[in-house]
Amino acid sequence: MKEEDIRRRINPLFPDAVLHIYGQDCSFELQVISEAFAGQRPLKRQQTILGLFKDDLQSGTLHPLSVKAFTPSEKAALGDGLVRLTL
Amino acid sequence: MKTTDQIRQQIKEHTVILYMKGTPAEPKCGFSAKAVAAMSSTGFDFAYVDVLASPRIKEALPEVSDFPTFPQLFINAEIIGGSDIIEAMLASGELMSMLKETTITQ
Numbered sequence: 464m465k466e467e468d469i470r471r472r473i474n475p476l477f478p479d480a481v482l483h484i485y486g487q488d489c490s491f492e493l494q495v496i497s498e499a500f501a502g503q504r505p506l507k508r509q510q511t512i513l514g515l516f517k518d519d520l521q522s523g524t525l526h527p528l529s530v531k532a533f534t535p536s537e538k539a540a541l542g543d544g545l546v547r548l549t550l
Numbered sequence: 551m552k553t554t555d556q557i558r559q560q561i562k563e564h565t566v567i568l569y570m571k572g573t574p575a576e577p578k579c580g581f582s583a584k585a586v587a588a589m590s591s592t593g594f595d596f597a598y599v600d601v602l603a604s605p606r607i608k609e610a611l612p613e614v615s616d617f618p619t620f621p622q623l624f625i626n627a628e629i630i631g632g633s634d635i636i637e638a639m640l641a642s643g644e645l646m647s648m649l650k651e652t653t654i655t656q
Contacts, residue, residue, distance in 0.1 A: 505638065506617075506631045513618050520618040521609070527581060528619065529634065 464489065464525060472515050481535075492529045496538045508532035553610035561614075561627045564597035565652050569611055570621040571602050578602055581633040585621040588633070588640045594649045625652055 466484045473482060473495065483494035493512065500508050512530045519525040533541070551559075561567055566589075572578030574586045589596050601608035601620055612618045615629040623630040625648055630636065639645040 505635050506629065509631065509635065510616050514616065517612065517618045521612065527579075529581075531634070 495532045500534045561624045566596040568598045582621045584633040588636045
């Protein structure tokens, strides 16, 4: 899978989303920042995003796919540009 | 019994159950290893299913939980989430209080 494929999958449902995609081939880490997550628990957020890739996750085309979903204000509260590298 | 029914029975019979790749002693994926480490640090017992040893369950579980990746933690027959969520809930103390509550009502 390519970054573009991931964007194309997420855009229709989250047109406002800021997407950060790290990784290649079958292994990706996504950060999805959208107002649509407001009021949603982390589980619900992950179910929605991961659900878009259900078949790829089942078949192994994607593994692993790690998703972090924030609202813009949550993302802003995380820090002042300092990014902890987890890859 | 249908596999989805078998899973529903498992999560009903075991208050705390982790569906993972490998076993707690020998996790076969970094995310399952993280989940086991978080759960073990609580000191509470939990049941587990090695989905690699049971492809049938691995295939059917996402249908029950509406969650397509592994590991998956269930408490009181309710999907809690995967390793990210388990670790976040451990850090916030939410996991501990949920487990304490669960054992009281058992």
